[in-house]
Amino acid sequence: MSLLKSTYVLLVYCFLYLPIAVVVAQSFNAAKYGTRWQGFTLAWYEKALASPILVEAALNSLWVAMLAATLATGLGTLGAICLFRYRFRGREIMRGLLLALMMIPDIVMGIALLVLFVALGWALGFWTLLIAHITFCLPFVVVTVYARLRDLNPHLVEAAMDLGASEWRALRAVVIPLMAPAIAAGWLLSFTLSIDDVIVSFFSTGPTFEILPLRIYSMVRVGVKPEVNALATLLFIIPFVFITLSQFFSKEEERT
Amino acid sequence: MRNVFSFRNLALTLLGGWLALFALLPNALVLLTSFLRRDERDFVAFEWTLESYRLLIDPVYVQVFVHSTLLAVAATVGCLLIGYPFAFILARQTPSRRRMLLLLIMVPFWTNSLVRSYAMRTLLAAKGVINEVLLWLGLIDKPLRMLYNDGAVVVGLVYVLLPFMVLPLYAVMEKLDGRLLEAAVDLGASRLQTFRRVVLPLTLPGMVAGALLVFLPGLSMFYVADLLGGAKSMLVGNFIKNQFLSARNWPFGSAASAVFMGLMGLLLVAQWSSRRWLGQESNEL
Amino acid sequence: MKKALFCVVWLCAALPALASDRQVFLFNWSEYMPDAVLEQFKEETGIEVVYTTFDNNESMYAKLKLTGESGYDIAVPSTYFVSRMRAEGLLQKLDKSKLSNLQHIDSNKLNQPFDPNNEYSIPYLWGSTGLSVNAAEVAVDSVRSWSDLWRPEHAGQILLIDDVRDVFSMGLHVLGYSANSTDSLEIHRAYEKLKELVPGVRVFDADSPKMPYLNGEVNVGMNWNGEVFQAVEEGADIAYIYPKEGAMLWMDNLVIPSGAKHVEDAHTFINFLLRPEIAKMICEAIGYASPNKTAIGLLDEAVRSNRTVYPTEEDLRGSEFQNDVGPAIAIYEKYWELLKTGH
Numbered sequence: 001m002s003l004l005k006s007t008y009v010l011l012v013y014c015f016l017y018l019p020i021a022v023v024v025a026q027s028f029n030a031a032k033y034g035t036r037w038q039g040f041t042l043a044w045y046e047k048a049l050a051s052p053i054l055v056e057a058a059l060n061s062l063w064v065a066m067l068a069a070t071l072a073t074g075l076g077t078l079g080a081i082c083l084f085r086y087r088f089r090g091r092e093i094m095r096g097l098l099l100a101l102m103m104i105p106d107i108v109m110g111i112a113l114l115v116l117f118v119a120l121g122w123a124l125g126f127w128t129l130l131i132a133h134i135t136f137c138l139p140f141v142v143v144t145v146y147a148r149l150r151d152l153n154p155h156l157v158e159a160a161m162d163l164g165a166s167e168w169r170a171l172r173a174v175v176i177p178l179m180a181p182a183i184a185a186g187w188l189l190s191f192t193l194s195i196d197d198v199i200v201s202f203f204s205t206g207p208t209f210e211i212l213p214l215r216i217y218s219m220v221r222v223g224v225k226p227e228v229n230a231l232a233t234l235l236f237i238i239p240f241v242f243i244t245l246s247q248f249f250s251k252e253e254e255r256t
Numbered sequence: 257m258r259n260v261f262s263f264r265n266l267a268l269t270l271l272g273g274w275l276a277l278f279a280l281l282p283n284a285l286v287l288l289t290s291f292l293r294r295d296e297r298d299f300v301a302f303e304w305t306l307e308s309y310r311l312l313i314d315p316v317y318v319q320v321f322v323h324s325t326l327l328a329v330a331a332t333v334g335c336l337l338i339g340y341p342f343a344f345i346l347a348r349q350t351p352s353r354r355r356m357l358l359l360l361i362m363v364p365f366w367t368n369s370l371v372r373s374y375a376m377r378t379l380l381a382a383k384g385v386i387n388e389v390l391l392w393l394g395l396i397d398k399p400l401r402m403l404y405n406d407g408a409v410v411v412g413l414v415y416v417l418l419p420f421m422v423l424p425l426y427a428v429m430e431k432l433d434g435r436l437l438e439a440a441v442d443l444g445a446s447r448l449q450t451f452r453r454v455v456l457p458l459t460l461p462g463m464v465a466g467a468l469l470v471f472l473p474g475l476s477m478f479y480v481a482d483l484l485g486g487a488k489s490m491l492v493g494n495f496i497k498n499q500f501l502s503a504r505n506w507p508f509g510s511a512a513s514a515v516f517m518g519l520m521g522l523l524l525v526a527q528w529s530s531r532r533w534l535g536q537e538s539n540e541l
Numbered sequence: 542m543k544k545a546l547f548c549v550v551w552l553c554a555a556l557p558a559l560a561s562d563r564q565v566f567l568f569n570w571s572e573y574m575p576d577a578v579l580e581q582f583k584e585e586t587g588i589e590v591v592y593t594t595f596d597n598n599e600s601m602y603a604k605l606k607l608t609g610e611s612g613y614d615i616a617v618p619s620t621y622f623v624s625r626m627r628a629e630g631l632l633q634k635l636d637k638s639k640l641s642n643l644q645h646i647d648s649n650k651l652n653q654p655f656d657p658n659n660e661y662s663i664p665y666l667w668g669s670t671g672l673s674v675n676a677a678e679v680a681v682d683s684v685r686s687w688s689d690l691w692r693p694e695h696a697g698q699i700l701l702i703d704d705v706r707d708v709f710s711m712g713l714h715v716l717g718y719s720a721n722s723t724d725s726l727e728i729h730r731a732y733e734k735l736k737e738l739v740p741g742v743r744v745f746d747a748d749s750p751k752m753p754y755l756n757g758e759v760n761v762g763m764n765w766n767g768e769v770f771q772a773v774e775e776g777a778d779i780a781y782i783y784p785k786e787g788a789m790l791w792m793d794n795l796v797i798p799s800g801a802k803h804v805e806d807a808h809t810f811i812n813f814l815l816r817p818e819i820a821k822m823i824c825e826a827i828g829y830a831s832p833n834k835t836a837i838g839l840l841d842e843a844v845r846s847n848r849t850v851y852p853t854e855e856d857l858r859g860s861e862f863q864n865d866v867g868p869a870i871a872i873y874e875k876y877w878e879l880l881k882t883g884h
Contacts (some may be wrong), residue, residue, distance in 0.1 A: 012342050016418065019375035022385050026378065033755060033775075034383045052593060079271035083385070088262055090272065095276045103468065103520060105476040107493040108513050111500055112282035114607070115510070118299070119285055124608055125288045136304050162275060167263045172365070192864045198479060203500070203761045207593045207612040211475045213370055218594050221372045223752030227376075232371045239366035243359065245423045297629065299606075304859055320882045382757040401697070403758060404743050461865045486744035486753075490882060501607075503874060 020236055026037065044230040054231065055213060058159035061195060061212040064126070068133035069190035075134070076141025076190075077183055081175065083142070084149045085157070102139040109136060110203035124206035132204035133197065137190035144189060148182030149175075188246045190238060283517065292512035299506045308511035317495075321512075324491045327406060328474030331413035335470045336463065338414070343425035343462075344455075347432065364420035372512035373480045377403065378410050380484070404486030413474050413483040420473070421466035428462030464527050467540070472520060492516060548623035563588045565806045568595060568605070568613040570793070571748045572771070573666075573769040575826040582813050585763070588806050596747040598622045599703045599874075605631060614807040617793045621865040624655040624660045626796070632661040633799045637870055639808040642815035648705065648833035650792065655865060663811055666767075667792035669852065669860065670707045672782040673764035675754055684761060686785035687715045696741030700754070700762030703747035705790060705877040706863055707763065708735065714786040720861045732876040740878060754779050770828025770849050781849045787859025788852075792832070824850070 004163050022035070027045070031038040048054055082088075083095065101109075113135070156178070160170040176183070198213045205211065212231070219228050290308050295301035312319065346357050366464065379385050380402040387399040402408055432455070440450040478493035492512065499509030547668045563586075571594040579590045595601040605616060605626075618626060626632050639641060640787050643663065650664045674684050678698075683689070690699055701708050710720035711729030722728060742762075743755050751768040753778050767780035795811050797804060813819055820836035823829075829839060829851050837845065843884075844850055866873065 008341060009345055012338060013360060013419075015338075015415065016361070019372065019379045020364070020367070022378055023404045024373075024374045030452050035378065035381075035388055052589060075270060075274060078267040082264065082267045084272065086268075088268065094272065094275060097279050100273075100520075101482075103472065103524060105493070105520065107476040107478065107496050108283075108286075108516055108520075111496060111509060111513055112286045113278070113287045114500065115289060115506070116278070116282040118607060124612070127391060130401065131278060135274070138274070152469050171263065192366050196366070196368045197369075199476065201439050202497075206608045207568065208589065209405060210591070210593065213368060216374075217370055218571070218748075220370075221596070222594070222749040223756070228374065232374060235371050236363075238364055239315075242364050244364060247359070264821070316879055316882060399757060401743075401758070458558070486746070488745060488881070495882075496876075502597075503602050503878060504599075504603050 010195075019240035020082035022237065023229050024233045027233045029226070029229075032226060043197075044226040048227040048234075050229045051065050054212070054227075057210050057212045057215040060209055064129055064133060064209075065191050065194035067188045068130055068194045069136055071130075072134045072137035072190045073183060073187045075139050076186060077145050077176075077179070079138070080142045080145035080149060081171070083218070084146060098139040098142055101135070102143070106136075110200040113200070114203040124204060126205075127207040129201060129205040129209060131212070132200050133194045136200055140179050140193065142253070144180045144186040145179060148179050152178055157162050185246055188242055191220060192242055195235075195238060201215070207241075260303055269371045271299050272420035282433045286517075287514050289506055290514045292507050293410055294505050294507050296376055296504070299504065305507075308505075308507040311508055312457045312515065318506040320490055320495055321397075321492060323489075324495070327410055327413070327489065327491065328471050330410045331417060332421075332467050332470045334414040336467065337419050339418055339421040339466065340459075340463070343422050343429050346422075347427055348434075361419050361422055361426075365423065369416045369477070370479055372416050372478075373412050373483050376415050378485050380411070402523055403484060404488065406485070406489050409489045409491075412480045413477065416477065416480060417470040417473060420469040424465040424469065425459065425462040434459055461527075461531055464530055468523055468527060473522070475516065513518065544687065563803075563806065564591050564594065564708070565589070565810050566612055566614045567589050567810070568593050568601060568616040568856070570617060571596060572768070573617065573793075573825060573827065573829075577826070578819060580812070580821070582810060585813075586806075586809060588809065590810060591822065592720065596750070599705065602626065608800070612660050612802075613798050614801040615794050615810065616798055617665055618662075618796060619791045619793050619863065620653065621863055622656045623796060624865045625870075627656060627661050628719045629679040631799055632796050633801065633804070634660050635663065635811075636808055637796060638757070639805075640812050642812050642817075642838040643814060645817050645820070645833045645835040647832050647834040647837075656794075662794035662796045662814065664832040665793050665795050665814065666823070666827075667790065667832060668766045668829040669783070669790050670702060670710070670765055670859075671788040672762055672767050672784050672837070673762065674780050674782065675757070675760040676760055676778040676780050678760040681780045681782070684782060687711050689711050690762065690852060691715075691738055695761050697743060698744060698762075699742045700744050700750060700764070701738075701742050701761040702750055702763045702765070703745035706875050708766060708880070709873055710789040710861075710863065711735075711763065714784070714789075714859075717786075720787075720789055721864045721866055723866050725869070725872050727871070729818050731820065732880060745881065751777075765829075766849050766852075767827050767829035771826075773849070774828070783852060783856040783860070785859070787861060788857065790857070790860050790862045792862070 019133055025184065028040050028042070029035070029037055030041040030043070066236070079094075097216060108171075110132075111129070113132050117124060118182065124126055154174075156174055157170050160174045161167065196213070198217060201214055202217070212235075214230060216231060216235075219225055289300055291304055291306070292300040293303040293305050293307065293478045318452050336340045345355060346361075349357060367402075375386075381387070382399040382401060382403065386402070387396075391399065436454055437450055442446075445453065475491055476493035478491055478497050481487075481489050481491045481494050496509050496516070499505045499512065564589055567590050571591060574592065578591060581656055581867065583589050589698040593613070595604065598621075601616060601618060602622060602625070602794075605613060620649070623632075640663065643659075643850075646664060650667070651659050656662045672684055672690075674681055679695075687697075690743050706720075709728065709731055712735040713720050713727060715732055716727070717732060718724075718727045718731065722731075733780040733781050743759050746753055749768065750764050754764070755772055764781065766781055772779045795814065797807050797811075801807055814823070817833055817839055819832035819837040820831045821839045824836060825841055828844075829845075830851055848856055
């Protein structure tokens with residue numbers, strides 16, 4: 001790389017990472033206000049982790065992300081297989097809906113679900129939030145799994161069925177194992193999408209089930225509280241871990 | 257099919273049912289609501305009217321939408337200007353280096369964007385890092401006021417959405433055949449001509465995809481405007497949110513949302529036809 | 542793979558068991574109840590109070606209507622929203638037999654027109670919306686009245702409260718009208734007057750208006766008395782000024798929404814808040830005035846004599862309590878939207 005190019009790349013990475021670095025550094029700063037360094041402390045982490053409300057919101061976030069990821073992955077995998085293997089009426093509509101669902105701005109989706117839940121008289125809380133999260137994760141799982149299916153040898157399933165396997169069995173014994181990396185990737189993708197979401201959740205949950213991003217939203221609106229920096233740092237770590245994990249999965253995929 | 261409980265029927269019913277109930281129906285309801293009359297008690301009254309759409313073309317609101325669109329366009333252009341050369345350089349690295357550099361883009365991509373907007377605020381604040389450093393260097397004697405204006409909102413949007421521009425650009429540039437560029441140069445094309453005639457058309461689908469991924473969220477991310485704009489710069493997202501959660505004018509908020517959906521539809525069709533035009537088939541789904 | 546799946550399933554099953562079972566959902570303004578109060582309540586009763594915040598009455602009202610049967614057990618609307626919510630059947634009657642500490646509340650603050658006999662609401666705190674300045678940047682003496690905000694030297698450094706009634710009350714007061722005007726012409730004039738001010742406004746904030754002052758983002762503007770009190774407690778050099786035209790006074794009240802699920806525990810919590818020692822604790826921590834007369838007797842002298850918290854008659858000359866403006870609220874809301882969007 002020429003000097004000019006490396007400087008440019010470095011600058012862009014600075015732009016992307018500087019704010020994050022500042023927040024991480026601030027999370028260890030003893031100063032309650034302002035950004036001047038007044039000594040190292042872990043007090044803000046202690047404070048954040050000692051707050052039952054924050055811990056519960058964090059656990060709620062994890063719980064809903066895991067459930068939503070698991071259910072969306074199940075439903076999405078089935079959907080991808082259907083879209084890939086069958087030609088049926090409404091297939092184009094289904095494809096179109098999934099694509100639209102992927103591109104639809106969060107705010108539009110959030111209020112649409114809100115209107116639905118209010119119209120149905122469903123109380124906003126855990127269930128409505130779960131439904132919303134499954135819905136926005138779904139198309140991403142379908143796309144991930146579908147891409148993998150396309151690369152698969154289409155005769156494998158037929159061969160299995162010729163050998164007397166039922167459709168279910170062919171699926172379980174042949175297709176699913178071959179798609180495992182894509183399914184895992186779809187799950188991780190859904191999990192991260194769910195943990196990250198603010199806008200759709202904002203409209204689809206109520207006070208009885210609060211999740212961390214919404215708690216953080218109300219905290220940062222009030223102003224800079226040092227424990228927010230600690231929480232933010234923890235939230236920076238999650239994608240780090242997950243990306244490393246998914247790298248691991250994709251490497252495994254290369255080997256097979 | 258052997259029986260109604262076959263895999264095919266079960267899976268299709270599940271997925272189709274889910275999409276109908278939680279994707280199609282909600283948006284249909286929004287569309288319906290946008291044609292109803294506002295009601296103070298029950299949110300909407302079942303009485304057909306075009307009132308909300310009439311209100312949308314009121315100059316005051318048109319101004320809000322134009323302003324928001326300009327902010328989103330500015331963010332898109334900003335992302336494109338920063339992201340295009342960046343993706344180009346990235347795609348030209350050795351595979352192992354590329355992998356590492358790409359990973360560094362993925363981390364912010366997957367980090368909660370609310371937390372990232374907040375991080376940007378700590379940087380731009382009057383007592384934030386930039387001001388402290390500039391004061392310390394003696395370059396300024398009073399803190400610069402960088403927060404709570406349109407510029408801060410655009411910077412925030414660029415910051416949050418840049419990875420969404422870089423990744424699709426990188427995807428097309430990675431496939432760009434280096435020999436094509438050499439051929440163009442061999443045939444006597446200047447660098448500018450090579451770029452305009454070869455690189456630009458071949459990377460256009462990536463630019464369009466990236467622009468869509470930046471522009472649409474750029475209109476909708478209300479918390480960026482909240483945190484960095486001081487509740488003054490309104491995005492379409494803030495507007496819709498206010499209609500539902502403060503002003504309680506559901507039909508009006510629904511109408512704005514329906515128009516937003518229409519805009520998205522138009523952009524998707526434009527993207528699709530630009531691909532057609534370039535002879536590239538969509539490879540998704 | 543199998544192991545990973547197993548872990549996921551196990552975690553899914555184990556997580557919800559961790560949530561505490563006795564909870565009261567409190568829907569309150571930001572920075573309006575110290576954590577210590579919630580902690581002490583949990584210690585005494587085992588009930589966890591889940592504190593969710595709103596930034597103005599309008600969004601509280603909209604959210605409460607949305608969540609309907611689910612959700613909030615206690616909300617804290619201002620007086621003029623109590624009457625409105627009561628009329629729409631959004632509130633449930635309080636069981637006074639469970640509120641033995643009600644006797645401590647100043648009788649002047651009870652039985653008001655917005656809720657005769659306090660059937661639905663109990664006063665929580667009262668306070669004022671006035672002016673505040675960053676004393677290091679702006680001479681405190683130079684800002685005496687609302688109209689001083691319109692002076693050109695303050696352009697770009699002003700904070701307004703993100704609340705329709707607060708901002709319009711200021712506009713109306715500057716023009717010499719009542720803060721509770723229902724006259725559409727007066728409201729329109731106030732809008733025209735405020736429109737001149739808005740380009741110089743840097744922030745609209747109703748979450749915690751002290752923060753932009755503390756952070757040096759703004760130097761002058763509106764503020765709530767308690768916010769200034771808290772900022773000063775933390776060492777900031779911010780002054781609170783009762784404007785010459787008169788401040789806006791308001792009172793916030795504890796209510797139980799009709800869809801509340803934990804009515805019994807909600808009463809227990811309200812009664813706890815009415816206990817003089819607790820009311821004293823709240824008042825001393827956040828600097829809004831308590832309607833609890835027994836608690837006032839217990840207050841630290843520095844707080845009781847602090848004019849930011851308890852203004853004198855002189856301070857309040859010209860001030861008005863914000864009241865329900867009836868259907869005229871629609872006019873306010875229309876102009877408010879124009880004000881905030883049409884810059």
